[in-house]
Amino acid sequence: MWLKLKAGEIDLICSELVLLESLVMPLKQANTALAQTYEQLLLGTDIQLIPISQKILRDAATLRAATNLKTPDAIHSTTAINTNCTLFLTNDRAF
Numbered sequence: 001m002w003l004k005l006k007a008g009e010i011d012l013i014c015s016e017l018v019l020l021e022s023l024v025m026p027l028k029q030a031n032t033a034l035a036q037t038y039e040q041l042l043l044g045t046d047i048q049l050i051p052i053s054q055k056i057l058r059d060a061a062t063l064r065a066a067t068n069l070k071t072p073d074a075i076h077s078t079t080a081i082n083t084n085c086t087l088f089l090t091n092d093r094a095f
Contacts (some may be wrong), residue, residue, distance in 0.1 A: 005046055013048045015079040050079050
């Protein structure tokens with residue numbers, strides 16, 4: 001996946017929410033080096049972080065009401081839907 005991203009063969013799109021979610025554990029553990037690595041990966045590469053707009057919030061609320069997804073999952077899902085993603089990757093076993 002990373003090679004295809006670097007070669008411009010695929011786009012990697014995430015909600016900006018992924019930044020918050022990625023930083024929690026390193027910050028809890030006072031692991032600033034890991035937090036900085038995550039930030040550099042998310043902010044300093046070709047990953048497209050999509051802002052959480054009011055449209056995404058409204059669409060996520062509609063999705064959450066229909067499916068009982070948790071709020072973060074609804075935001076990520078709606079971001080993928082609104083940006084026409086063809087593949088959705090998650091590390092969430094309960095998703």
